[in-house]
Amino acid sequence: MGQPIVNFGKFLESLRGSMSLREAARKSGLSHAYIRDLELERNRSTNDRITPSPDTLQKLSVAYGYPYMDLMMKAGHLVNKDLALSPAKDAEAEMNLDLKHVHYIEIGNKDATYYTGQEKLVHSIESLLDFSAFLDKLEEHNFKKLDADLYVNFNQIRHYDERRGMLFFEEDGTGPGVTISAIRQRKYHDLIVRNVAVNTNKSLEFTFGKSGTPITFTASEKNV
Known part of the structure; x- marks a missing residue:
């Protein structure tokens, strides 16, 4: 630096x-x-x-x-x-890490910390020469920015505690979780719910119209 x-x-x-x-x-x-x-x-x-x-x-x-x-x-x-x-190369290759296995990433001024569930990997920001390409790569892997410096892999979310504004990567809500900002909780609420259903092979029930008739969709029937 x-x-x-x-x-x-x-x-x-x-x-x-x-x-x-x-x-x-x-x-x-x-x-x-x-x-x-x-x-x-x-x-x-x-x-x-x-x-x-x-x-x-x-x-x-x-x-x-x-x-x-x-x-x-x-x-x-x-x-x-x-x-x-350092040669200019794709940021994901620089990290030598498959992003689909990463639960979330915290980005600071000097480093990026990757959490995979089993381990925590810290890499210097200085190694991310093409940082904008790195952010594009996160978007491609369905990461969303849920706080100032927090990017969460929506493909890994398996439990959503709406009251506390927390996301977990185990279906029973145990293990490490992340807290998301209130404004982004409101923005991504429906998307989080749908991704949890898909990731856990559960179904969702929606109510439409004045009749209040519930219609249930399975994860395979929804576009997330």
Whole structure:
């Protein structure tokens, strides 16, 4: 890991240029308040210094049309020697890990932690040279972002505790679980329920119309 350039926040503001904060928010999927905090390099609520994560930089890269790897270097997440010593290759191959067996991934500023049920594997973020391609790979394997830095494999969810907002990877709700944010619980509730049914070969019952007549679908009859 390196050091961010001096006045990195001002640099982000210059990339935004004449684009309004709300337009930048629409293009990036970030809140306009958070984008402004990044430009000021501090959380205006707590006055704590903040640094954008690789995931945030990927979104800003798309919104501003600026090379992702250049942003990663200017933010201090990568240095030139990282690019020189590591060949550009698919992120999944870099990890040498089949994502379909991973339950969830936690992504921090310096590393990504993979949880497979049997083990926990930690890899340096510096090895993920093409981080945007890595995020695309997660989407292909049915991972969804369920908290700020939490990506969960929906193909592995086998129990959903709606009241506590928790997901488990054992059908009886034992073993390690993850807590999801309330906003994403609301967004993905129906999808989580359907995936649990498919993953456990259970059926779902839905009620349609004024008659309230229940209609049951088996997992094989649904498109998830």
